Amino acid sequence: MSDANESMRDVKFWPGNVVIAEAAAAAGCDFFAGYPITPSSEIAAHMAAILPKKGGHFIQMEDEIGAMGAVIGASLAGAKALTATSGPGLSLKLENLGFGYMVEAPCVIVNVMRGGPSTGLPTHPAQADVMQARWGTHGDHPTIALVPAFHHEMYTETIRAFNLAEQLRMPVLVLIDEVLGHLSDGMVPPKPGEFEIVNRPMWDGKPEDYQPYFDDKGDVPPFLPYFEGAQWHTTGLNHDETGFPTTNPELVTKQMHRLMRKVTGNRELIDSIDYYEADDAEIGIVSFGSTARAAMVAIKKAREKGIKVGMLRPLTIWPFPNKQVEEFSKKVKALIVPEFNLGQIVYEVERSVHSDMVIKRINKVGGVPINPNEILAGIEEVA
Amino acid sequence: MSFDYLPYMRENHLPHMWCPGCGIGVVVKSVIRSFDELGWEQKDIAFVSGIGCTSRAPGYLNVNTLHTTHGRAISFATGIKMHRPDKHVVVISGDGDATAIGGNHLIHAARRNIDITVIVNNNNIYGMTGGQYSPTTPLGAKAATAPYGNLEPSFDLAKLLIGAGASYVARGHVGNGRQLAKFIKDGFAHNGFSFIEVVSNCHTQFGRRNKMADPMNMVKWISDRATPLKKFDEMSDSEQEKHFPVGVLHKDESRPEYTDTYSNLISSLQDKA
Ligand SMILES: Cc1ncc(C[n+]2csc(CCOP(=O)(O)OP(=O)(O)O)c2C)c(N)n1
Numbered sequence A: 001m002s003d004a005n006e007s008m009r010d011v012k013f014w015p016g017n018v019v020i021a022e023a024a025a026a027a028g029c030d031f032f033a034g035y036p037i038t039p040s041s042e043i044a045a046h047m048a049a050i051l052p053k054k055g056g057h058f059i060q061m062e063d064e065i066g067a068m069g070a071v072i073g074a075s076l077a078g079a080k081a082l083t084a085t086s087g088p089g090l091s092l093k094l095e096n097l098g099f100g101y102m103v104e105a106p107c108v109i110v111n112v113m114r115g116g117p118s119t120g121l122p123t124h125p126a127q128a129d130v131m132q133a134r135w136g137t138h139g140d141h142p143t144i145a146l147v148p149a150f151h152h153e154m155y156t157e158t159i160r161a162f163n164l165a166e167q168l169r170m171p172v173l174v175l176i177d178e179v180l181g182h183l184s185d186g187m188v189p190p191k192p193g194e195f196e197i198v199n200r201p202m203w204d205g206k207p208e209d210y211q212p213y214f215d216d217k218g219d220v221p222p223f224l225p226y227f228e229g230a231q232w233h234t235t236g237l238n239h240d241e242t243g244f245p246t247t248n249p250e251l252v253t254k255q256m257h258r259l260m261r262k263v264t265g266n267r268e269l270i271d272s273i274d275y276y277e278a279d280d281a282e283i284g285i286v287s288f289g290s291t292a293r294a295a296m297v298a299i300k301k302a303r304e305k306g307i308k309v310g311m312l313r314p315l316t317i318w319p320f321p322n323k324q325v326e327e328f329s330k331k332v333k334a335l336i337v338p339e340f341n342l343g344q345i346v347y348e349v350e351r352s353v354h355s356d357m358v359i360k361r362i363n364k365v366g367g368v369p370i371n372p373n374e375i376l377a378g379i380e381e382v383a
Numbered sequence B: 001m002s003f004d005y006l007p008y009m010r011e012n013h014l015p016h017m018w019c020p021g022c023g024i025g026v027v028v029k030s031v032i033r034s035f036d037e038l039g040w041e042q043k044d045i046a047f048v049s050g051i052g053c054t055s056r057a058p059g060y061l062n063v064n065t066l067h068t069t070h071g072r073a074i075s076f077a078t079g080i081k082m083h084r085p086d087k088h089v090v091v092i093s094g095d096g097d098a099t100a101i102g103g104n105h106l107i108h109a110a111r112r113n114i115d116i117t118v119i120v121n122n123n124n125i126y127g128m129t130g131g132q133y134s135p136t137t138p139l140g141a142k143a144a145t146a147p148y149g150n151l152e153p154s155f156d157l158a159k160l161l162i163g164a165g166a167s168y169v170a171r172g173h174v175g176n177g178r179q180l181a182k183f184i185k186d187g188f189a190h191n192g193f194s195f196i197e198v199v200s201n202c203h204t205q206f207g208r209r210n211k212m213a214d215p216m217n218m219v220k221w222i223s224d225r226a227t228p229l230k231k232f233d234e235m236s237d238s239e240q241e242k243h244f245p246v247g248v249l250h251k252d253e254s255r256p257e258y259t260d261t262y263s264n265l266i267s268s269l270q271d272k273a
Helices: A003-010 A016-026 A041-050 A064-076 A087-103 A130-135 A151-168 A178-182 A249-264 A289-304 A322-330 A345-352 A372-382 B024-038 B054-060 B073-083 B095-101 B103-112 B157-164 B177-189 B203-210 B215-225 B229-233 B237-241 B258-272
Strands: A012-015 A031-034 A057-060 A081-085 A107-115 A121-125 A171-177 A184-187 A233-235 A273-276 A283-286 A309-314 A316-318 A334-339 A358-363 B045-049 B064-067 B088-094 B117-122 B168-173 B194-199 B226-228 B244-251
Touching: A012 A016, A016 A041, A016 A081, A016 A107, A016 A151, A016 A171, A016 A178, A031 A041, A031 A064, A031 B073, A041 A057, A041 A081, A041 A178, A057 B073, A064 A081, A064 A087, A064 A107, A064 B073, A064 B103, A081 A087, A087 A107, A087 A130, A087 A171, A107 A151, A107 A178, A121 A178, A130 A171, A130 A316, A151 A171, A151 A184, A171 A178, A171 A289, A178 A289, A233 B054, A283 A289, A283 A322, A283 A372, A289 A309, A289 A334, A289 A372, A309 A322, A322 A345, A334 A345, A334 A372, A345 A358, A358 A372, B024 B054, B024 B088, B024 B117, B024 B177, B045 B054, B045 B073, B054 B064, B054 B088, B064 B073, B073 B088, B073 B095, B073 B103, B073 B258, B088 B095, B095 B103, B095 B117, B095 B157, B103 B157, B117 B177, B157 B168, B157 B194, B157 B244, B168 B177, B177 B194, B177 B244, B203 B215, B215 B226, B226 B229, B229 B244
Parallel strands: A031 A057, A031 A081, A081 A107, A107 A171, A233 B064, A283 A309, A283 A334, A334 A358, B045 B064, B045 B088, B088 B117, B117 B194, B168 B194, B226 B244
Antiparallel strands: A012 A184, A107 A121, A273 A309, B168 B244
8 A cells, every 4th residue: 555545544634632532541640520511512522432432430420510520530540641621511611620729639510602691502502601710610720722723633631731730730711613623634643652642740758758738949849649558638728838728828829829830930831823924924823723714715815916914823822922912013013813702811811911012812703713704804904 | 356447547637627526537537447458549539629628538548549629520530441441449528528519410420320429418408608508408407598497408419429420328327427437438439339328416507596506416416316227117208307317328240340341342342253
């Protein structure tokens, strides 16, 4: 067989949800807990099929709250754990998501966004949960959220989500939308060895000396799963380095700042941006996920008309790349922010740039994605 | 020689936060004795709880301990047990924690028959938050949020769990620690979902509002009503209303345990590969 045929065989026509499930398994995920919800359910179905074959475990819980709990429990016992859901389900997971940040349990949460609020548009896409992803759970907390836009990115970003979760000992979110989740597109999944897999830093001292939140080497304390002889205590109450509750203001302050520093202090590791036609751009677009794909088409069309447009597309939406957006804004006369909601990420863009910067919002709800011509019209307006 | 509880305790975290005379102490002692009698190694035990006074128990025990969110302990425990089916997973919970906010997880874990033991310290009240009525507060009893007496009928937890599919259900009470320890040990040893309801005293929040501010009065009120199952069955309806049955109320060793079933699935798929 010729090489060309061989490589055609490697091409997979998977819906995005299956890409994510396959990528999770490739990243070493061995536990999934979920609760059915459109448009994310295929991720659960695929995990149910593949995990037991690999000796891993799948469970359909009684609700999303329980699914998030099971994921964190499994993670503390040493699993690489995943859950997937959509808007209403993410709303239910939020309290336990906060618990995950507090106890520093690595895990990955996929949210396949649909129209909201409430039951909203269960079978139609939206990008309206980006602020919920950042601020949804109560209290101050760090957040990492990745927003792939293409099938190959859903693969690589899911792996990166696991790596970041493990490396920084915290929950990491992946946000896609109904279009990406259900659209089948061709891609060649990278082979094992072609991507890096990072596992959580492990405690290598004596189990009896283990302190679950002692951080002499950095802001990410090493991990030791349950049942390894450390008998450590895990609580959602603020705690000291030994893991036991404290209300001592200094210790609580220290803990909270360290949690935040895991993200603020590791931006080089976490940040990821794709620049598209940005070098000579006079008009800038900031967009993400499936909307950014429409923006790419609009940019091509605009350039055919001689308008120099380029795009900054975050793959990591949280933490938001404020500095990079500021830099980008300095080179252009106007910024356009197309997002499939009534205006969320534009607030981050606005606070990244000079107050007299021209910023054009392009927003939409109703379940029909923003199309390239709508973005093109916006470009022509500011050109 | 008297039993030495200290090897199982995190002595440096004592004194505990419970009121003098609280029923939780009897439960914790029974749990420790059962660990010991079964020869379970401390490193092989995960002790999981939600939020409430009862849920503070794991913090004092030198095993793997997980103090989760209100009502959700069983879901975390399910994740642990599935990932490590070879380990012992025990949940301790208050009546509000387990049967109000956590009721869904409770019945579904019972239905799956996953090998987790759930011990509910049923003190008929929300202790930690200041004595609001719970799903097990008796009809007519006073609570912070039932100043004119509780208007809601209460759950019979044992019946609820039998109905949900738990394969071991027992009820004990804090007036008889030895018997309680036996039920807890039996539940631990049982391969499947086991549920032990402990009728317990919160004299501070329940007793004070219901003419039993002294713990001894409240334990007496409990002990006087506790009736062995056989005797209870022979009572008239009106007598039964004034009592509650204690004992092993249900035991079914024929039901497959969930993680066993899942392990079989894994091996059957491996065979095919
Ligand atoms: C989501 C949520 N809702 C409410 C609370 C407040 N809360 C803490 S403990 C508790 C009830 C405790 O009662 P119970 O479970 O019966 O346990 P006890 O304190 O009596 O042992 C409540 C309502 C909470 N912590 N989390």
